[in-house]
Ligand SMILES: [Zn+2]
């Protein structure tokens with residue numbers, strides 16, 4: 001088992017769970033273009049997100 005290679009982790013921006021392999025949405029921050037991921041659950045609930053890069057918040 002060699003898990004040395006660091007894969008880019010995909011985490012839901014709202015709840016922080018690992019969303020790799022799930023039906024998650026990805027979009028870019030309208031302010032800075034930072035790639036944001038949100039899990040299906042949070043998308044369904046329309047949870048707010050906050051861009052970790054510029055602090056932009058949106059639905
Ligand atoms: Zn989530």
Ligand SMILES: [Zn+2]
Pocket residue numbers: 029030031032033034051052053054055056
């Ligand atoms: Zn941003």
